[in-house]
Amino acid sequence: TRGAASRAARVLRVGFVASAANELTQRIVAEFARRRPGWKVELTQTAWDDPTAGLAGGTADAAFIRLPVPGEEGFGLEVLLTEPRWVGLPLGHRLAGHDVVDFADLLDEPYVAAPAGTGRWRDYWLALDERAGRPVTIGATAHNPDEWLTAIAHGHGISLTPEATARFYQRPDVVYRPVRGVSESQVAVAWTPQPSDVVRDFVAACVQQARGGLPARSPEESEDHAPEGR
Structure with a gap:
């Protein structure tokens, strides 16, 4: 499968819509590279027909999404930033x-x-x-x-x-x-249930950079959270 081929090539497929995680994106990719030497993040922009940025169709291992999206209850989610x-x-x-x-x-x-x-x-x-x-x-x-x-x-x-x-x-x-007079917008990193260790490392990099470079949660906390979603 394409997913297996990507793993063999040490590529993490990350979907996004529009500006991804804004200015955090480059910092997140750099932090992931530090955690996973030799791995490459392949960022792919999706059309607005799919606001899950490839997660729902299985073409992304993780995604930067703008909440709310259809079916988000079935994903793991970490909100990274909020803006007007x-x-x-x-x-x-x-x-x-x-x-x-x-x-x-x-x-x-x-x-x-x-x-x-x-x-x-x-x-x-x-x-x-x-x-x-x-x-x-x-x-x-x-x-x-x-x-x-x-x-x-x-x-x-x-x-x-x-x-x-x-x-x-x-x-x-x-x-x-x-x-x-309108509510704010949230950007989240999202992933499917039972994520791989590589996806977990990417999520941890996202959370760390969203917190201004502070360490993310412990692996045990991430384990408890990842399949559950928000």
């Missing part, structure tokens, strides 16, 4: 000049959405839980960051997005602003 949700607006939008945008002012805007099959992940980025029952208008559907940016720039809709998007996905025709 901002909004992406086309240049010249009526709200682009605001320092902070109230979510109430975005309720009647058309949205650029993730594919419908992504369920709760799509719902979260449409902030359905914070709309008090008001319906949302979908102006466009995007399957990856480039489609998303293009749809916003062309005025097909606006979109909630992590704060980090303003750093990782800058465009001259898209403006990012903080949003007041």
